[in-house]
Amino acid sequence: MQIGQKRIPLKSLHSFEAAGRHLSMGQAALELSVTQSAISHQVRHLEDQLGVKLFDRSKKQISLTPEGARLFAVVGKALEDIKLGAMSLDEETFAGKFTIAAPPAFTNLWLVPRVGELLDRFPDLELHFESMPRRIPSVLPEADLVVQFGKHNWPRKRIAPLAVTDYKPVCSPRLLSRLGKLSPGMLKDHVLIHDDDGEAWSQWLSVVGKEQLQPKRHMYVATAIDALELARLGVGFAMNDQIITSYWLGTGELIAPFRQGLSAYDSYYIITAHEGQMSNIVGEFETWLRQKIA
Amino acid sequence: MQIGQKRIPLKSLHSFEAAGRHLSMGQAALELSVTQSAISHQVRHLEDQLGVKLFDRSKKQISLTPEGARLFAVVGKALEDIKLGAMSLDEETFAGKFTIAAPPAFTNLWLVPRVGELLDRFPDLELHFESMPRRIPSVLPEADLVVQFGKHNWPRKRIAPLAVTDYKPVCSPRLLSRLGKLSPGMLKDHVLIHDDDGEAWSQWLSVVGKEQLQPKRHMYVATAIDALELARLGVGFAMNDQIITSYWLGTGELIAPFRQGLSAYDSYYIITAHEGQMSNIVGEFETWLRQKIA
DNA sequence: GTATTATATGAGAATAATTCATGACGGATA
DNA sequence: TATCCGTCATGAATTATTCTCATATAATAC
Numbered sequence: 048m049q050i051g052q053k054r055i056p057l058k059s060l061h062s063f064e065a066a067g068r069h070l071s072m073g074q075a076a077l078e079l080s081v082t083q084s085a086i087s088h089q090v091r092h093l094e095d096q097l098g099v100k101l102f103d104r105s106k107k108q109i110s111l112t113p114e115g116a117r118l119f120a121v122v123g124k125a126l127e128d129i130k131l132g133a134m135s136l137d138e139e140t141f142a143g144k145f146t147i148a149a150p151p152a153f154t155n156l157w158l159v160p161r162v163g164e165l166l167d168r169f170p171d172l173e174l175h176f177e178s179m180p181r182r183i184p185s186v187l188p189e190a191d192l193v194v195q196f197g198k199h200n201w202p203r204k205r206i207a208p209l210a211v212t213d214y215k216p217v218c219s220p221r222l223l224s225r226l227g228k229l230s231p232g233m234l235k236d237h238v239l240i241h242d243d244d245g246e247a248w249s250q251w252l253s254v255v256g257k258e259q260l261q262p263k264r265h266m267y268v269a270t271a272i273d274a275l276e277l278a279r280l281g282v283g284f285a286m287n288d289q290i291i292t293s294y295w296l297g298t299g300e301l302i303a304p305f306r307q308g309l310s311a312y313d314s315y316y317i318i319t320a321h322e323g324q325m326s327n328i329v330g331e332f333e334t335w336l337r338q339k340i341a
Numbered sequence: 342m343q344i345g346q347k348r349i350p351l352k353s354l355h356s357f358e359a360a361g362r363h364l365s366m367g368q369a370a371l372e373l374s375v376t377q378s379a380i381s382h383q384v385r386h387l388e389d390q391l392g393v394k395l396f397d398r399s400k401k402q403i404s405l406t407p408e409g410a411r412l413f414a415v416v417g418k419a420l421e422d423i424k425l426g427a428m429s430l431d432e433e434t435f436a437g438k439f440t441i442a443a444p445p446a447f448t449n450l451w452l453v454p455r456v457g458e459l460l461d462r463f464p465d466l467e468l469h470f471e472s473m474p475r476r477i478p479s480v481l482p483e484a485d486l487v488v489q490f491g492k493h494n495w496p497r498k499r500i501a502p503l504a505v506t507d508y509k510p511v512c513s514p515r516l517l518s519r520l521g522k523l524s525p526g527m528l529k530d531h532v533l534i535h536d537d538d539g540e541a542w543s544q545w546l547s548v549v550g551k552e553q554l555q556p557k558r559h560m561y562v563a564t565a566i567d568a569l570e571l572a573r574l575g576v577g578f579a580m581n582d583q584i585i586t587s588y589w590l591g592t593g594e595l596i597a598p599f600r601q602g603l604s605a606y607d608s609y610y611i612i613t614a615h616e617g618q619m620s621n622i623v624g625e626f627e628t629w630l631r632q633k634i635a
Numbered sequence: 636g637t638a639t640t641a642t643a644t645g646a647g648a649a650t651a652a653t654t655c656a657t658g659a660c661g662g663a664t665a
Numbered sequence: 666t667a668t669c670c671g672t673c674a675t676g677a678a679t680t681a682t683t684c685t686c687a688t689a690t691a692a693t694a695c
Contacts (some may be wrong), residue, residue, distance in 0.1 A: 057351035121426030125419035132415030136408040159570045175561040249692050267469040276453045
């Protein structure tokens with residue numbers, strides 16, 4: 048496929064997006080203050096460039112093809128991002144405010160339990176916690192300091208390793224006590240809980256030589272918080288790193304039944320502005336983070 | 342500010358992005374196979390439209406202004422998304438998959454505890470849970486059924502009320518036992534925990550006639566999960582609806598010390614495809630949801 | 636079948652992007 | 666400080682793209 052070699056005609060995306068939203072070229076034309084003909088030409092041009100039919104025109108009303116629908120979702124979001132980004136360019140930022148963005152599970156299971164300390168350590172700050180999804184989003188959240196999982200570089204930002212992970216399966220002790228034998232093979236009778244697209248489990252299974260294993264069932268959640276909660280309730284086996292699981296391992300509500308882990312699966316990184324442009328608070332905060340996580 | 346009224350000249354973004362990446366218009370020109378002049382014109386055009394200087398040209402090498410840097414981050418990733426989206430247009434989607442998107446706290450504190458039932462009730466589905474942030478995002482997550490907080494309409498989707506909320510402050514019983522008197526005024530000595538921009542608390546305070554109240558401190562988190570966790574740990578008072586708080590109220594780890602609530606603050610809604618295009622499973626799932634939540 | 640509504644199409648007009656030729660400016664060099 | 670070099674800016678001319686206009690075509694409803 049040669050798509051992607053070519054540059055996408057960005058301008059036609061405006062027409063495509065409007066047409067997709069209204070499911071009507073006429074409406075789209077109205078919104079953009081051009082003629083229906085212009086929309087038609089633009090959409091056609093885009094289809095030609097991509098080599099994919101985007102709309103079905105067989106009926107009276109157009110409808111998105113599956114390909115069109117997927118592109119529409121992506122483009123809609125991207126355009127919205129751009130618009131919002133462009134609109135907020137000249138906004139000022141309040142000084143006493145400090146925002147840290149981190150993966151939800153990191154926030155919930157690592158940061159939140161340490162908030163007491165944090166409030167004491169930085170008594171003058173108004174603290175804001177934001178989400179930094181594990182599936183790395185298209186736009187870096189606006190934050191003074193971002194903790195992200197995975198070595199993804201952002202233009203004009205500094206990235207620094209924070210901590211390496213040790214991925215291991217975890218489950219409820221109750222689930223385990225029912226079973227005598229303890230081998231990876233037994234997972235075939237259980238539910239595997241994923242908070243990614245299956246990558247972590249698949250890697251782990253191949254490390255223990257069971258890449259062909261078919262579990263009783265798969266279940267996919269959006270955050271590690273949910274994955275661990277499901278595991279804690281005895282639904283099945285989750286797979287996560289120690290920074291996050293240690294909270295429940297500590298209380299005894301989860302156990303890690305297998306010794307084998309994925310020690311080099313991926314790491315946590317810190318994203319900040321570059322040295323020069325970085326405020327002192329950010330540096331202090333980073334130091335605090337590193338001390339506590341060590 | 343009138344930015345945003347105008348449509349952004351998408352085509353110039355290509356030039357801007359390349360120039361920002363190389364920090365050189367000449368390089369950018371080379372990459373895009375045009376002349377340096379073309380890049381210069383385009384960047385200038387973009388700056389004019391946005392009314393913001395994007396580059397500093399005082400030195401020998403151009404550099405992004407703070408505004409330029411922010412736009413660059415947004416645009417860079419948005420363009421990448423579009424490119425990737427366009428390239429992967431002809432991939433297939435798997436049928437036995439059922440995705441439900443809901444606010445993180447709803448997923449974690451309402452859905453997850455009922456997953457056992459859910460797995461029994463729908464034994465043949467591969468369940469996926471996605472996030473639907475409370476601050477309603479620009480693009481509806483791709484899901485068969487979305488639970489959202491607030492009556493926000495989406496083009497070509499069906500919206501139906503699911504449940505009304507009853508917002509009340511909650512805190513740890515430990516926090517409360519230290520205090521004798523129980524009046525909204527005492528909140529001035531405590532930390533207020535927000536999972537929005539302060540709206541819920543501000544409304545509640547005005548209902549109890551304390552709109553002027555200055556608490557000891559404010560603290561902002563991205564999800565209700567974190568807010569409730571902080572409350573549970575005794576950090577301060579969170580403010581949430583009963584569907585979500587009932588989990589911890591049930592275990593006794595949180596209490597709702599004030600009788601006064603915000604009963605009409607906002608509601609949960611279900612977003613699905615319209616009747617015609619909706620699969621049976623979605624209908625069954627919705628029925629299950631409604632029965633359980635009643 | 637006819638009216639109606641919606642999209643497609645081709646040619647020309649309008650607009651926008653690009654080039655070309657040149658100017659301007661900062662930094663390096665001697 | 667004069668000169669050179671590399672980089673970006675600018676205006677007019679050129680080229681390419683986008684849009685409109687006037688119809689054509691197709692599906693639907695009556």
